[in-house]
Amino acid sequence: MTAADNNPAAILAAEAEAGAPGGPAGPVGPRGRGPRAxxxxxxxxxxxxxxxxxxxxxxxxxxxxxxxxxxxxxxxxxxxxxxxxxxxxxxxxxxxxxxxxxxxxxxxxxxxxxxxxxxxxxxxxFHTPVLDKITDALGPTLWLTGAAYVLYTVIGIWLGTRAAWRNGGLGDRFHTGLALTLYSVPSFWLGLLLIITFSVGAGPLPGLFPTGGMESGDESGVAYVVDVAHHMVLPVLTLVAVGYAQTLLVMRSSLLDEMGSDYLTTARAKGLRDDLVRRRHAVPNALLPTVTLMFVNLGTVVAGAILVETVFSWPGLGSLFYQALSVPDxxxxxxxxxxxxxxxxxxxxxxxxxxxxxxxxxxx
Structure with a gap:
């Protein structure tokens, strides 16, 4: 037996040249398939x-x-x-x-x-290409449902996190009860109530917002943007009221499932503040089901809101779909x-x- 026979480096080099399992030609070598591959x-x-x-x-x-x-x-x-x-x-x-x-x-x-x-x-x-009609109506739908999507996602995640972290408290019971109520309310019925209350006026409360449409038709520049935003208030509020409830309930349920995990107990044992434990450890893991819901809701942003757009006469894809069904086109x-x-x-x-x-x- 030579000195090279007792040298581990020499042994590995010989195995590599021979294509042995532990060498570069084996599973963990450049041409092999390691865990990452x-x-x-x-x-x-x-x-x-x-x-x-x-x-x-x-x-x-x-x-x-x-x-x-x-x-x-x-x-x-x-x-x-x-x-x-x-x-x-x-x-x-x-x-x-x-x-x-x-x-x-x-x-x-x-x-x-x-x-x-x-x-x-x-x-x-309409005697025009369908794709042209869809393109024309896509912009108003994205303005309406996109604004509502951002609002109800942020509000739902924030309130769902706070409700779960203070599970059983007054805020949790209030937000959960309100979310369950709004989630079960038909969106068109809620929209009609908002029109009666804030557009037509109820009792001493005067009408503050338009009953429908996207614009008044006689504005331009900054005034036009303000006019469109004024018309968006009630339909966006309707969509947010229903959408935030779903997001809140999913986020609350996900965070409650994480509350008893060992890693949270370990984080607290290390002396981290409760707020840091929630933000850095619990919420990121609880967000996974909510992320899926966010992508699903993002798909419905393009689909628009047929009932809400119809109730508020919003010239988007949902309203166009309702018109097409009435023919049928x-x-x-x-x-x-x-x-x-x-x-x-x-x-x-x-x-x-x-x-x-x-x-x-x-x-x-």
């Missing part, structure tokens, strides 16, 4: 599965959006005539113009092919439904992709 592969596989599921869901939405709204009673061609007397030849010509006389299977295949190119067809009642209804569902699916997928980054236990 395995975790990356598992995460990419997880993401690929979620993306595949999203594509399947979007195809299911495509099928549903085509066939579901054809069950709505009423003839869209007759609705487009506005009740005027029209000959059968004219009705047949209109059906041929919009492709309604083709077999259903052909209408469906044409619809799928057009959607893949971004063409949702032409609106029956099949291309517009199908396009809006597909956009709404796709936004929710995409945000759910983003939440699924981000979640393992926040909690490595997910997706393994």
């Amino acid at each position: 395995r975790n990356t592969t598992a995460y990419l596989t997880y993401v690929a599965g979620k993306l595949g599921g999203a594509l399947v869901s979007m195809f299911a939405v495509l099928v549903t959006s085509f066939f579901l709204f054809r069950l709505i009673p009423g003839d869209p061609v007759k609705q487009m005539t506005g009740g005027r007397r029209v000959s059968s030849e004219q009705l047949a010509a209109m059906r041929a113009e919009f492709g309604l006389d083709d077999p259903v299977w052909k209408q469906f295949t044409d619809y799928c092919g057009n959607v893949l190119t971004g063409d949702f067809g032409t609106s029956y009642q 099949l291309p517009l209804v199908q396009g809006l439904f597909f956009v709404f569902a796709t936004a929710v699916i995409l945000m759910n997928t983003v939440a699924d992709v981000v979640y393992p980054l926040l909690d490595p236990r997910v997706g393994r």
